[in-house]
Amino acid sequence: MSRKLCSLFSGGKDSTYAIHWALLHGFKMECLITILPGRRDSWMFQYQNVRFTKYQAQVLNIPQIFVESSGERDKELQDLRMALREGRDLGAEGILTGALLSDYQRMNINLIAHDLGLKTYSPLWRKDQERYMRELIRYGFEFIITSASAYGFPFELVGKVVTQTDVEKIISRAKAFGFNPAFEGGEAETFVVSAPLFQRRLNVEGEIHRLGEFEWEYRITRIL
CATH class of the missing domain: 3.90.1490.10 (putative n-type atp pyrophosphatase, domain 2)
Structure with missing residues (x-):
């Protein structure tokens, strides 16, 4: 099992809860990956107040990879791939997400992670x-x-x-x-x-x- 993870992190309840779950289950967090889209209607990433996640990273005591993206549908997937590759280079063997129900988000993350040899964990998936x-x-x-x-x-x-x-x-x-x-x-x-x-x-x-x-x-x- 992949024990070293990087977490996609928006600063919201879902990605924070996912980190809580992972650490309770014996995983080690190598880094947080936060992508700031340049537009509010991003298909993949949260926009509101994301630049303040650096304060959450500090109180979590987890290194953060921060990537600015145009927010355009195809470009932000390229930016995600770049960020996941950087996380892998830091030693991560898997990627953690707070996805609940979005098939679009989960599918794209899974495909990119698979291409990079990373296992995906989504502990909140389909949770009541x-x-x-x-x-x-x-x-x-x-x-x-x-x-x-x-x-x-x-x-x-x-x-x-x-x-x-x-x-x-x-x-x-x-x-x-x-x-x-x-x-x-x-x-x-x-x-x-x-x-x-x-x-x-x-x-x-x-x-x-x-x-x-x-x-x-x-x-x-x-x-x-």
Whole structure:
């Protein structure tokens, strides 16, 4: 079994939880791979507040490979290949992802990793979405909603650290309005401020922006 991994890391709940899973299962994290797309509508990568992941890498005490990409569909796959090759050169034998349901993301990662001789691990794949959201809170993950764009979403949660009560509200709204409660369809994005593996909690400052009737953002301005 491949024991040395690099993790695709966006700073959100899914990639952070995947690292938690990997370390609990005896894997060693060689590096984090973070790709910053040049456009919001990237097919592969999270855009919102990704440049602040360097602070999370510091409190995780894991080296980070940071790659800027145009965000164009084919070009960002080339950038991913370059980043995975760099991770392999650092000693990684496999790649860790926080993919939940996206066949497009998982297929492309698997194909590139296979070409590079890397095994892929996606511990959250097809995990029950409601159960997963509740587990995050129970296991001590604290995350902020940094963007939301789904009809029926409780937009008052944008910029707020999500609590157990908030999770139940999200699940209830998801059932009523038909969006994914774990946001795998892009309904919302998150930024983790505290987790069991963090050496300390991150204190985040930012501003809430309403971009439209059903589109809100929390733009991080500073992390202490």
